[in-house]
Amino acid sequence: MFDFLSNPDYNLVDAFWTTIQLTFFSAIGALIWGTILVGMRVSPVPIMRGFATVYVNIFRNTPLTVIIIFTSLGLSSTLGINLAASDSPTSLADNAFRLAVLGFIVYTATFVCESLRSGINTVPVGQAEAARALGLNFVQVLGLIVLPQAFRAVIAPLANVLIALLKNTTVASVIGVAEASLLMSTMVENESDSLFSVFILFALVFVVLVLPLGLLLGWVAKKAEVKR
């Protein structure tokens, strides 16, 4: 039933390793950029608030596919922006990979920002007032008092964002990043007689990746929750 696995052209481990790497780098980038965005979104400077709001509304409502295609056809092919050293032998693959990561960061950061903003709302008003009474300025109030608690409150929503990101990395296949869904689409075309086994195999690996991640982060969220 799974005899197609012996074909050396189908490197499942490599494909899923690429998926995991895409998720990892994008998650870190999105977390950083999302935190900066939420800082701007609640800041006392109106123009920063405006920028962050517009940014979030634009990129959250654009299909990820459009963003990913834009990074490849727009940024790379048309504008000639190259994210990998052009003399390295894996330059093309590297470039596609980094462009995809860039696209995922741009998109996922909006969801990180919105989760964090709802987390800020869970911090009691009195805490920020007390911090201000102590003479802390905005950056200190946000960075020392509010954001640490907000992060602990939104681990569960952030876990959902991370899981969504993991599944979203399949979109990178449309610009030719050799990850899981690209391999699957090649395999279902060549192995028409074992279509179901191919699908079940890929589906199960995703289930195996997603379910423990959700359970683990759910457990962490319970542990880290601030008791009020």
Next chain:
Amino acid sequence: MSTQSVLYDVPGPKARTRNWLYSVLFVLILLAVAYFVYDRFNEKGQWAGALWKPFVEGTTWSQFLLPGLVKTLEAAGLSIVIALPIGALLGIGRLSEHKWVRVPVGAVVEFFRAIPVLLLMVFGASLYAYYTDISPDTRPLFAAVTGLVLYNGSVLAEVFRAGILSLPKGQTEASSALGLRKTQTMVSVLLPQAVTLMLPALVSQLVVILKDTALAGQLTIGYDELIRGSGPITGNFNNTIPTLIVIAIIFIALNLLLSWFASWLERKLSRRKKAPRGAKPLEGPPSVVTATDFNTGRAV
């Protein structure tokens, strides 16, 4: 914290000057970025009128963009109409008292929630190609809708479940005290309330469906939605960037419209449910279904 201004004091004269300074600095940075983008575009001739001209001509819209948009809306609409009842059924099934209903439904929901939509669509496309005699013209639509329904149906199931669970237990108890059967309780007491409660989460899921249709044109699926449908434009005029920008604007406008409609609907529904005078609302609304819980997580 309900208001943002809690994070900082009302600015005094010094703080106001400082905020002004930050504003100016930030605008300068934005302008620098904007100039960099403009310059990059300019260098590659992206401002040339010829690249943008197709979008002010009626034929481009009537031949490529509007048919693509119609197909996008067709796939999204079909998926929504099919996925909503399936989601409601699965959500209720997961709350069933019978183990032989609850467990398999739970397994189905968890399984399809964990799988990327793109994989489901790719699988659907091949499935219909190899095992059915659906005509090649409609096959892509079937594949797209299959993927969207399987995934979003199971996500919606969780939304429905959370909505029903968030209702006070007294509701069920009161209705069984009145002699209603379980089905009656669900249909005439719990579901209507749950639907109002989870409207924000439901609509953000509809936004997800609409955005996900953009996947249907990729890989082996080949549904001629907006992006794929605009392929001839970029082919003829070599204007990838303007085309993608126009497509993005269409999607953003549609989604904002959908969100705006949702908040209008919510206002309308909540006005109807205003508590009579003297009635005391429960401490803290049953707000398990916050927009972020579902909104952020399942977006694609």
